[in-house]
Amino acid sequence: METILFLAHTEADxxxxxxxxxxxxxxxxxxxxxxxxxxxxxxxxxxxxxxxxLGTCGAQRYLGVSGEDFSQARYATxxxxxxxxxxxxxxTIVIAAGTSRNARVMAGVAHRVNGNVDTHVSSIEAGCNAxxxxxxxxxxxxxxxxxxxxxxxxxxxxxxxxxxxxxxxGSITIEQxxxxxxxxxxxxxxxxxxxxxxxQQTIRPDAQLLFVAGAGWTKKQKDGQTHVAExxxxxVDFLKRSNASLGSSKSLxxxxxxxxxxxxxxxxxxxxGQTGASPRHPKGLSTCCHGEEPHTVGWRxxxxxxxxxxxxxxxxxxxxxxxxYVADAxxxxxxxxxxxxxxxxx
Ligand SMILES: Cc1cc2nc3c(=O)[nH]c(=O)nc-3n(C[C@H](O)[C@H](O)[C@H](O)COP(=O)(O)OP(=O)(O)OC[C@H]3O[C@@H](n4cnc5c(N)ncnc54)[C@H](O)[C@@H]3O)c2cc1C
Numbered sequence: 001m002e003t004i005l006f007l008a009h010t011e012a013d014x015x016x017x018x019x020x021x022x023x024x025x026x027x028x029x030x031x032x033x034x035x036x037x038x039x040x041x042x043x044x045x046x047x048x049x050x051x052x053x054l055g056t057c058g059a060q061r062y063l064g065v066s067g068e069d070f071s072q073a074r075y076a077t078x079x080x081x082x083x084x085x086x087x088x089x090x091x092t093i094v095i096a097a098g099t100s101r102n103a104r105v106m107a108g109v110a111h112r113v114n115g116n117v118d119t120h121v122s123s124i125e126a127g128c129n130a131x132x133x134x135x136x137x138x139x140x141x142x143x144x145x146x147x148x149x150x151x152x153x154x155x156x157x158x159x160x161x162x163x164x165x166x167x168x169x170g171s172i173t174i175e176q177x178x179x180x181x182x183x184x185x186x187x188x189x190x191x192x193x194x195x196x197x198x199x200q201q202t203i204r205p206d207a208q209l210l211f212v213a214g215a216g217w218t219k220k221q222k223d224g225q226t227h228v229a230e231x232x233x234x235x236v237d238f239l240k241r242s243n244a245s246l247g248s249s250k251s252l253x254x255x256x257x258x259x260x261x262x263x264x265x266x267x268x269x270x271x272x273g274q275t276g277a278s279p280r281h282p283k284g285l286s287t288c289c290h291g292e293e294p295h296t297v298g299w300r301x302x303x304x305x306x307x308x309x310x311x312x313x314x315x316x317x318x319x320x321x322x323x324x325y326v327a328d329a330x331x332x333x334x335x336x337x338x339x340x341x342x343x344x345x346x
Contacts, residue, residue: 002036002131005091005152006059007082009101010044012071015053018206019097021164023157026124027095028057028165033126036093039063041085043078045071047174055170063088064174069181073101075108076185082109088177091152093131095124098156106154115152122161141274160205160280202239202246202265210281210302211235211244212272213263214289215251216309216329227330232263234333241340245281247272247298249289272298287329291315308332 006027008020016024024040031038039061042050047064054062065081082105086094094115096102103119110117122143123134130147133155137144217231239246248270252263272279274294284302289295291307292315299305299320306323307316316324325332 002031002034002092003039003090004031004034004036005039005041005086005089005094007041007085007094007096007102008043008050009070009073009078009081010042010047010050012045014044014046014049016042016050017097017099018164019099019159021166022159022162023095023097024054024057025165026157026162029162030093030095030124030126030131031058034131037061039089039091041065041082041089041091043070043081043085051172051174053169054165054167055172056167057165059172061089062172062174063177065177065179067181069186070179072190073104074185074188074190075105076188077181079105079108079112080179080181080185082106083112084177084179086113086115086152086154088175094152094154096154096156098158102156106156110152110154113152115154116148116150117154117156118146118148119156121155121157124155124157203269204243204245205279207243207245208282209242209244210247210272210279210284210299211238211242212247212249212284212286212289213252213266214249214287214295215255216288216290217263218252218255219288221330222328228263230330232265234330234337235263236265237337238333238340241337241344244285245279246270247277247279247284249273249295250276252289274298286316286321287333291317291320296320 004027006024008016011017038059040054040059041063043065045068047066051062063085065084069077070081106117120135121133125132132145132147134143134145213235218228220226248266250271250273253266253268253271274297276298278298278300280301283304284299286307305321307321308325308327308329312326
């Protein structure tokens with residue numbers, strides 16, 4: 001019988017992040033399908049609040065590694081805590097969220113416990129013969145299904161691929177797992193986190209809307225002139241007001257790389273498409289982008305698609321968008337910003 005460990009670190013406020021609750025949802029489903037044992041393993045400065053919040057999730061055991069040493073996202077202490085929780089739970093399958101913090105340590109943890117690790121997992125099912133996972137390969141172009149016999153098997157579930165667990169808090173007993181932290185493990189100290197201001201963080205995986213800008217924003221407009229500064233203002237304004245995530249066509253990000261006049265906040269990380277990302281958002285709005293196949297293939301996880309293009313024969317018109325507005329994006333986004341601004345004021 002499999003023992004499934006849901007493994008997570010607590011946040012600074014002692015709670016669990018949404019991605020962790022999604023991994024828990026998947027761990028609960030799997031343990032029900034397999035009739036296996038479910039254990040919760042938490043680590044962080046304090047684990048009490050988070051553990052009690054999961055009190056009705058159906059886990060048989062709640063294990064914790066806590067203390068100031070585990071408050072930081074530091075490889076040495078994260079790996080030591082995870083290793084101790086995997087060993088103490090005698091887990092055969094470990095499910096954790098596929099976040100950068102977890103991804104950094106889990107290969108090392110798998111090695112220490114003589115196990116195996118798979119990343120970018122998109123689903124975990126108890127198959128007829130063996131537990132199987134699906135995961136994407138080659139930038140989400142190929143979906144593979146695989147299972148392994150080696151245990152423990154550590155799985156990092158990609159955020160957004162399973163519903164987050166929701167339930168009542170409950171009273172539980174936490175088994176504290178002792179982890180000795182020698183001075184050598186404390187050599188690295190996190191002195192702070194440096195991030196761009198929030199209005200420059202244009203990639204927002206949790207956003208309701210993906211806003212894509214294409215190279216048309218930098219092209220000559222009907223007056224025969226380019227209007228790149230105006231385009232920047234309109235786009236930044238729209239992102240601030242709508243909290244949308246910013247995507248780009250390949251052509252536009254490459255203009256930036258080639259030092260041509262382009263949108264300054266655009267990087268290759270924004271590129272959507274065959275050689276870019278395939279983000280997941282409920283809605284998408286494409287502007288000044290032609291909608292060619294290598295770009296729109298990156299829209300496969302966008303449920304409702306709209307596009308604004310001057311060209312009624314652009315790619316979006318050929319079954320790629322649900323709605324195509326044949327219009328000038330400068331005018332439409334300007335009007336949209338005015339509407340959003342008056343809505344915010346009222
Ligand atoms: C191997 C390979 C991989 C590729 N991978 C990718 C990829 O990952 N992602 C990607 O995006 N592309 C990719 N491409 C490139 C892709 O084929 C297109 O060249 C690219 O998407 C075009 O970008 P665009 O639509 O922004 O620019 P353009 O083709 O220049 O289109 C600009 C559009 O803006 C419109 N426009 C201009 N002004 C306005 C206005 N005022 N209002 C409304 N509309 C306006 C025009 O009508 C035009 O349709 C790849 C190509 C190859 C060969």
